[in-house]
Amino acid sequence: NAGVTQTPKFRVLKTGQSMTLLCAQDMNHEYMYWYRQDPGMGLRLIHYSVGEGTTAKGEVPDGYNVSRLKKQNFLLGLESAAPSQTSVYFCASSNQGWNTEAFFGQGTRLTVV
Amino acid sequence: KNEVEQSPQNLTAQEGEFITINCSYSVGISALHWLQQHPGGGIVSLFMLSSGKKKHGRLIATINIQEKHSSLHITASHPRDSAVYICAVRWSGGSYIPTFGRGTSLIVHP
Numbered sequence: 001n002a003g004v005t006q007t008p009k010f011r012v013l014k015t016g017q018s019m020t021l022l023c024a025q026d027m028n029h030e031y032m033y034w035y036r037q038d039p040g041m042g043l044r045l046i047h048y049s050v051g052e053g054t055t056a057k058g059e060v061p062d063g064y065n066v067s068r069l070k071k072q073n074f075l076l077g078l079e080s081a082a083p084s085q086t087s088v089y090f091c092a093s094s095n096q097g098w099n100t101e102a103f104f105g106q107g108t109r110l111t112v113v
Numbered sequence: 114k115n116e117v118e119q120s121p122q123n124l125t126a127q128e129g130e131f132i133t134i135n136c137s138y139s140v141g142i143s144a145l146h147w148l149q150q151h152p153g154g155g156i157v158s159l160f161m162l163s164s165g166k167k168k169h170g171r172l173i174a175t176i177n178i179q180e181k182h183s184s185l186h187i188t189a190s191h192p193r194d195s196a197v198y199i200c201a202v203r204w205s206g207g208s209y210i211p212t213f214g215r216g217t218s219l220i221v222h223p
Contacts, residue, residue, distance in 0.1 A: 031209055043199070043213045050209065058210070090156060097209020098201070099144050104156040 002026055006091050006105030013081040013112045021076040021108050023091030031097045032074040033058075034066060036087040037107075043090065049074055050097070081112045115139050119200050119214035126221050132187040134217045136200030139181070146211070147174050147185050148199040156199070159185070190221045 004025045013019055023032060034046040045058030047066040055066045063085060065077045074093075078085060088109050094102040116139045126132055136145070147159040160167050160174040162183065167174050171190075176183040187194055200214040 042215050045210060048210065092156075098146065098203040098211045099209075101158050101161050102146060102148075102201075102211075103158065104148075106155040 004091055004093055004103045004105040006089075006108050008108060009106060010109050011111070013078075013110065015082060015112060017081050018077070018079050019081065019110075020078075021089055021091075021110075023074045023076070023093075023105055025072055025074075025093040025103070027093065027095075027103065028071070029093040029095050029103075030071075031094050032068065033092045034064070034074065034076045035090045035092065036060065037090060038087050046076065046089075081110075083112045086110060086112045115204055115212055117200055117202055117212050117214040119198075119217050121217060122215065124217055124219045126190050126219070128191060128221055128223050130190050130221075132190050132194075132219065132221075134185045134198050134200075134219070136183045136185070136202075136214055137181060138183075138202050138212075141205040142178075142181075142202045143205045144203040145176055145183050146201040146203075147183075148201060150197045150199065150216075152196070154196075159198075187219075192221045192223050195220050 007022045030051050033048040035043045044060050046064050049055045049068040052071040067075045088107050090107050091105040118137045120135045145162045150156045162176045171188045173186040197216045197218050199216045201211045203211050
């Protein structure tokens, strides 16, 4: 039982490049979330999904897109990376929208140069 | 705006000390979570509470719904407890987007 798995764990991008972060969970959770964590800022919500085929914007969605084609996977895309997107990205999943235990991935450390 | 306040922001202790971290919130909640993040590491769920008290090893979490306050206690602290502890709440009223506190950075010296 792997829980929540994020890939990749580390990545360096050049400004303007694109990439996709993958979050996979094997707990049949409905709710999945993408956060970014920056020093002194805490966790900020980028996008979230309440079920397969649904996505919604969070607090800081600009520059990111997401897709949830399969229930177990939640993808975060950066179409044209900017240095301001240098951050640590965490995926989380839960049932009942945080009314039950939430599980986090290990994080992806992204540097945009 | 619904808010979550954690205190203290930073905490230093000697090994063996009893530690308390506090979390206060502004309006009614349906659940409160305590999370742990080691330096450079991932985020782990420690407890989820909607009432009362939970204990796991040396960690105890309590919540007082009337006072809108929760505490995380660590008994017999150890250097491996050094981490950031984050409080997160799910507001009542149907929102499934939690609000996070800013975190408490704990360092336990041997």
